[in-house]
Amino acid sequence: MSASVVLFYLLGFVSLVGAIGTVTSRNVVHAALYLVMSLIMVAGLYVLLFAEFLALVQVLIYGGAITILLLFALMLTRAGSDFKGMDHTQKPLAILAGVAVLAVLLFAVYGTTWPQTVEPASVAFNILGSSLFNQWAIPFEAVSLVLLVALIGAIIIARREERE
Amino acid sequence: MIPFEHFLILSALLFAVGVYGVLARRNAVLILMSIELMLNAVNINLIAFAVYLAPTEFVGQIFALFVITVAAAEVGLALAIILRIYRNRASVNIDEMDLMKW
Numbered sequence: 001m002s003a004s005v006v007l008f009y010l011l012g013f014v015s016l017v018g019a020i021g022t023v024t025s026r027n028v029v030h031a032a033l034y035l036v037m038s039l040i041m042v043a044g045l046y047v048l049l050f051a052e053f054l055a056l057v058q059v060l061i062y063g064g065a066i067t068i069l070l071l072f073a074l075m076l077t078r079a080g081s082d083f084k085g086m087d088h089t090q091k092p093l094a095i096l097a098g099v100a101v102l103a104v105l106l107f108a109v110y111g112t113t114w115p116q117t118v119e120p121a122s123v124a125f126n127i128l129g130s131s132l133f134n135q136w137a138i139p140f141e142a143v144s145l146v147l148l149v150a151l152i153g154a155i156i157i158a159r160r161e162e163r164e
Numbered sequence: 165m166i167p168f169e170h171f172l173i174l175s176a177l178l179f180a181v182g183v184y185g186v187l188a189r190r191n192a193v194l195i196l197m198s199i200e201l202m203l204n205a206v207n208i209n210l211i212a213f214a215v216y217l218a219p220t221e222f223v224g225q226i227f228a229l230f231v232i233t234v235a236a237a238e239v240g241l242a243l244a245i246i247l248r249i250y251r252n253r254a255s256v257n258i259d260e261m262d263l264m265k266w
Contacts, residue, residue, distance in 0.1 A: 002165075004165075004166060005166050008166045008170065012170075012174045015174075015178065016174070016177055016178065016181070019177075019178050019181040019182070019201050020181055022181075022185060022194075022197055022198065022201060023181055023182075023184055023185030023188065023189065023194075023198055023201075028191065028193065028194060031194055031197060032197065035197050035200065035201070038178075038201065038204070039200075039204060042178075042204055042207075042208060045171075045174075045208060046211060048166065049171070049211050049212060049215045050215060051211050051214075051215065051225055051228075053225070053229075054207075054211060054225055054228055054229065054232075057229060057232055058207075058232070061232055061235075061236055062200070062204070062232070062235075065236065066200065066235070066236060066239050069239055069240065069243055070193060070196065070197060070239070070243070072243075073193050073196075073243040073246055073247065074193055076247055076250070077193065077246060077247065077250040077256045090187065090188070091188045093187065094183075094184050094187035094188035095184060095188075097183055097184070097187055098180040098181065098183045098184035098187070099180065101179065101180045101183045102176055102177065102179075102180035105172075105176035105179065105180070106173065106176055109169055109172045109173060109176065110169070114168060114169075114217070115217055117168045117216040117217060118216060118217075118219050119165055120165070120166075120215045120216065120219075121215075121219055123219075123222050123225065127222075128222060128225060128226075131222070131226065132226060132229070136226050139226075139230065143230050143233045143234065144233075146233070146234060146237055147233055147236065147237045149237075150237035150238070150240055150241045151237070151240055153241055153244070154240040154241050154243070154244035155244070157241070157244040157245055157247075157248055158243075158244035158247050158248060160251075
């Protein structure tokens with residue numbers, strides 16, 4: 001087994017442990033930290049796939065920004081004070097649904113005949129960037145607009161209203 | 165070379181864990197975290213497809229970038245809504261958010 005395969009299993013296992021920790025932890029802050037663990041390990045997987053730019057974006061946006069936002073939300077809503085009400089009574093059904101989704105996905109993965117796969121290779125940053133700003137310029141602008149509108153909306157929704 | 169299917173299996177596992185989290189949690193912020201897990205699993209899939217099946221076009225990588233951006237927008241907006249709900253109802257338990265249910 002080559003080093004990259006060993007690394008893949010290691011990263012995959014830790015990210016799975018992190019994911020399971022996120023959905024089962026009794027402490028909300030621990031859940032958020034498990035989520036960071038899982039997301040950073042996935043960034044490692046991107047590096048194994050030679051998608052270095054995506055790995056950087058993953059660490060910056062998921063590992064940094066989104067986690068900080070989630071932790072702020074946990075603090076501001078005092079979500080950690082209610083340990084009993086954290087898990088739903090429909091937990092067995094949720095496990096059933098998760099297993100069913102997994103079964104369908106695995107069935108699809110093994111039932112499909114994939115085209116010839118190639119050895120993963122690196123895509124240079126500049127090629128990715130020029131493609132993003134030439135071929136994909138309009139979707140890029142659209143997604144920028146979505147982000148802008150969402151952030152303005154978030155500010156307006158979260159703003160404290162003045163008494164009339 | 166890591167077998168292509170292994171990435172898909174890992175992503176399926178992460179997605180299933182996310183589905184479980186969305187259904188089993190009551191706290192809105194924890195549900196949001198589970199949704200992030202699911203989006204992340206989709207991204208692994210997209211990038212694996214891009215790298216293994218269409219290495220010259222890397223559309224999957226661009227798509228994953230867009231998914232990450234939309235996820236960031238979604239988290240920002242959802243957390244604002246959750247804060248607002250908490251301010252109005254002093255709770256983020258989704259079972260109590262039944263005002264629009266009939």
